[in-house]
Amino acid sequence: MTVVKTINEVRQFVKEARLKGMTIGFVPTMGFLHEGHLSLMREAKAQTDYVVVSIFVNPTQFGPTEDLATYPRDLPRDQMLCESVGVDLIFAPEVDEMYPAGHSTIVDCEGPITKQLCGASRPTHFKGVTSVVAKLFNITLPDKAFFGQKDAQQVAVIEKMVKELNFDVEIVPCPIVREEDGLAMSSRNSYLDAEARRQALVLSQSLNAAKASIDAGETRVSELIALIRETIQQAPMAEIDYVQIVDATTLLAIDELNDDTLIALAVKFGKTRLIDNLRIRRR
């Protein structure tokens, strides 16, 4: 496994792999890797020949009051984990390498898809995401890129960007990986103290309750949202940011479950904001 810090080195290694006829898989991360990230890398390894992982805490996707400074980082541990699943190349640039002085070019999916859900409380977040992912795609030129469904809105936004800017990249969304007790894995789980960690179980529990209700025939969005909110509110520390049920592609609000629905929620425990979601496909 190779670890590089510059764009030119990435280009060189990727070109060498291409010349050998290898396909390129790409997994963008902000590091502090957990089993969720590793599942993406294993999938990349299964589907492509040469797997590139970026580890970059991208400042432009954090709002001014968010946790950029405290976001957890552990590159030595991340490297070991990447090596353990057979990653070929890590790209771990400094901020200056990605954003030299004067940098001002952005990519933005304008309209409701980035303004709903997490976009409502994080108004510049997805512009930061699409801008850095566009850069990383141009740097790594992958055949396939792997994203976790945990960030369901991110997947929808990236899929829209890829389609509308005509990137020749296949986006492969991968299932949410959960702790044994159901909490969706996230680097931000490390912020939780023991009590918050225990109470955070209401996120997955509320989605399970919604799933059970849907399996029993419920299709009304208002009823499902009420059920989810009630479940979450059983945790005294939980402060709901949003609970929404939307079309999984457009992320626009719906009244009744449709063919491909996303149930998404964000809940704060103290300063820690956690997200979780459930996708419901019906024929």
Next chain:
Amino acid sequence: MTVVKTINEVRQFVKEARLKGMTIGFVPTMGFLHEGHLSLMREAKAQTDYVVVSIFVNPTQFGPTEDLATYPRDLPRDQMLCESVGVDLIFAPEVDEMYPAGHSTIVDCEGPITKQLCGASRPTHFKGVTSVVAKLFNITLPDKAFFGQKDAQQVAVIEKMVKELNFDVEIVPCPIVREEDGLAMSSRNSYLDAEARRQALVLSQSLNAAKASIDAGETRVSELIALIRETIQQAPMAEIDYVQIVDATTLLAIDELNDDTLIALAVKFGKTRLIDNLRIRRR
């Protein structure tokens, strides 16, 4: 020469050329080709193996009151001209192919580089340009792309976008091509009646006057701008949009000529807005 209308066809032809080991040159145009465009294609042909030309009147770079509807079009003639200089592939998509319903992803160089000069009177123009060029780069994946220095600000903006979004494309700016009497070639020259066409000569004449003054030792921007304005105002139909002297890379205003200066101007003759410029490199 092949002419295609779909993105998938372009990808296929470009991939076939790549498999043969050919390098790809790309010349984006809005059609109604003139000698300026042909000079770009000849340069592309000289520097690369397989030359792709796009012919697409991009609606997103026109303002609401601009000449999108009347912009001149003549695809059969354009095809003949492309063939005459050895173009390999023409991509002439319909608007729907480039912007399907719901399209909202944009690329923008934020800040003064797109707000100065033409950006002042055409506030959304460069956002439209960078967005469509990003799409076209992703569709054609060229080694080199060729742009006319006639659109000096466009070249500066595209170079910034390529650098900041890490496109693996070399931008090759090519010299302005002029009519025998000095008027810079432009598809919009076709709008001019005989009298306006005659008076439009003041554009190149004003730049020549500035050049002569610089050769004689003038370095003060204010003096040069005054000289250019006086020359243009000798044409009674001329209505100056701007005359500016800026750093050629940042497009920021300067007081004295520097190492790489751009003198740029836009002048309206009736409804027809013409631009011209002169780049002054000094050691």
